[in-house]
Amino acid sequence: MLMLPELIVIAAGFIILLLDLFLAEEKKNILGTLAFAGLLIALGRTLFSFGQQGELFGGRFVVDSVAIWFKIIFLLAGMTTVALSWDRLTGKTTDIASRMKHRGEFYTILLFSTAGMMYLISSRDLVTLYISLELSTIPLFVLVAWDRDNPLCGEAGLKYVILGALSSAVLLYGLGILYGLSGSTDLATISQKITHSPALWLSVAMITAGIGFKLTLVPFHMWAADVYQGAPTPVTAHLSVASKAAGMAFIFLLFYRVLGGAFQEWNILFAVLATITMTLGNLVAIIQQNIKRFMAFSAISQAGYLIMGFLGPFPEGLPSMLFYLYAYIFTNLVVFAVIIFYANETGRENIDDYRGLSRTNPIIAGAMMLGLFSLAGIPPLSGFVGKFFLFSVASKAGFHWLVGVAAINSTISLYYYLRIVRQMYIEPTMEDATTLQISPMLAGTIAITTLGAVFFGIIPFFYETINQTVAASDWWSVITATAR
Amino acid sequence: MVELLSNNPPGIWHWLILSTILFSIGLYGVLIRKSAVGVLMSAELMLNAAVLNFVVFNHFVKPFTIDGELMGIFIIAVAAAEAVVAMAIFVAIFKHKKSIDITHIETMKG
DSSP states (O other), rough: OTTHHHHHHHHHHHHHHHHHSSGGGGTTTTHHHHHHHHHHHHHHHHHHHHTTTTEEGGTEEEOOHHHHHHHHHHHHHHHHHHHHHHHHHHHHOOGGGGOOOOOOHHHHHHHHHHHHHHHHHHOOOOOHHHHHHHHHHHHHHHTOOOTTTTHHHHHHHHHHHHHHHHHHHHHHHHEEEEEHSSSSSSSHHHHOOOOOOHHHHHHHHHHHHHHHHHHTTTSSSEEEEEEEEHSOOHHHIIIIIIIIIHHHHHHIIIIIIIIIGGGHHHHHHHHHHHHHHHHHHHHHHOOOOOOHOOOHOOOHHHHHHHGGGGGGSOOHHHHHHHHHHHHHHHHHHHHHHHHHHHHHOOOOOGGGGTHHHHHHHHHHHHHHHHHHHHHOOOOOOOHHHHHHHEEEEEHHOOOOOHHHHHHHHHHHHHHHHHHHHHHHSSSSTTTTOOOOOHHHHHHHHHHHHHHHHHHHHHHHHHHHHHHHHHHHHHHHHHHHHHHO | OHHHHHHHHHHHHHHHHHHHHHHHHHHHHHHHHBHHHHHHHHHHHHHHHHHHHHHHHHHSSSOOOOOOHHHHHHHHHHHHHHHHHHHHHHHHHHHHHHHHHHGGGGGOOO
C-alpha cells in the first residue's frame, strides 16, 4: 500500500499509452483528463498516508514524512504541467505555431517522469537512487525535444541530452567511489562506514557536479538558458519546478543521509556555490530579452537561495528548504502560466512584448506582478517568508556574509523583475492590442497558483505543519548518530 | 611473458588506473569531438569507466556479494536507454540541418 501513489501514476501512464492507440483523434481529450485524474488520485493517496511510515523491499523503498512532502511537490508540478499544456495539446491556441502534437505520448512520458521522481525520494539504496533519477531525467530529454518541426526544440534537446549524459557519468563515477569506500550500496551502511579521506572528497565533488547539473548550480548551469528557451513552454515550466525539486531530493538523500556526519566540513562548499549561483544568475538575468531565457536565469538564482538550506546541521534546515520549495513552485508556476497564456494567444516571448498588458488584461497582469514580487521576495508574499527562513538558517550556521550577499542579490533581482512590471504597467500599449481571451484551464491554473503564492506566506501554520511532520521522520537522528 | 603476467595478476590499483584513464579519454572526447554522435560515444565511455569502477570495487572490496555487479548491469541498461533518446534527437536535428556537427548548432546564445 505504501507504493500505491507511484503505482497509480505508472498505471495511468500505461492506460493512456494503450488508449492512445485505439481512440479516434476527436476523442483524445479524455487522455488529458485521465492523466490529471491519475495524478490527482495519487495526490489524494499521498496526502492520506501522512503520518504513516514504513519500508518495502528490505528497506530499499521507504515512505516517511519527508518523502511525502517531496512527492506532493512532484504531483502538484505534474498536475500543473498537464493543465498548462492542455490548450496547446488540444489545439485551442490562437497562435498556431505553439500547438503541440502527440498528446497520448506526452502525458505518458510526463507521468513516467513524475513516477521516477517519486521513487527517487523514497529510495535508500544507490541502485534504486540511480535508476529512479534516470527514470525522471530521460523522459525530460524527450519532452524538451517534443516539437520535431521546430529546430529550436531539437537544439535544446541535443544540448540537454548530451550534458545530461555527461552529468550522469560524472555522478556515477562519484557514486562508484562511495561504493568502493564503504563496500555497500545501502545509504545507511555507507553513512556508517565512510571515513574522511581524499577519495571521499573526490567523490563528494563529483556527486555535487553531477547533481549541480540538475539543480542548475553555477558553474554547471550552462545548459539551462538554451534548454529553457528552446523547449515548449509547459515543459520549461515543468523543468523549472519538478526537475529542480528532484535535484533537491537527490542532494538531500546524499548529503543529509549519507554525509550528514561530516556537515561542518562541506557547508563552506555550499556557501560558495550558493554565492556564485545567485550572483551570476541575477547579473545575467538583467540583460536578457527573451522571457523564457530570463526565467532560466531567475531559476538559477533561486537555486542559489534553495541550497542555503543545506548550510548547517540544524533541524530547521530541511523544513525551511521544503517551505521555500513550495513557495517557489507556486510562484514560478504563476509566472509561467501567464507566459504560456500570452504565448498561446499572441506567439510573443520577448519581455518588450508584454507592454500594456495591464490595460488589456488587468487581472492577469496583476497575477503576474504578484508572482514576480514573490520571486523577488517582497513581504507578505510567500517568497519573502521562504527567504526569511533560509537566510536565518545561513545566519545560524555562521555565514553572515552569505546573508549579506543574498540580501544584495534579492535587491538586484527586484530590479529585473520590475522590468517586466514596468513593461506591463507603465509602457504604452501595443498598437494592435486587444483584450485577450483566456481559456478556463489556464484561468483556473493562474487563480490557484496565485492563491498559493499569496497565502503560503500569510498563513503561518503551513511552516509549522512542515516542521512538525518532518520532525517525525528519522532524518535528523541519522545525522546526529553519525556526527563525529 | 605469459609466466610474468600469470604470476602477477592485476591488483585493484591497476584496474582503478584503467578506469580513470577511460574516464579521462571520455571527458577529452566530449570536449573536442565535433560530431554529436562522437560526443555521445565519449559520454558512454565515461559511463563504462563508472561501470568498471563498480565491478572492480565489488571484486576487491566485497568479493562474495553482487551489489556492484548489479549496479553495473543497471547502468549499462540505462545507458542504452539514454543512447536511444539521444539518437532520436540527433535524427530530428539532422532532418532540419542536414548535419549534426555541434559547432554549427548555435541558434540560441547569450
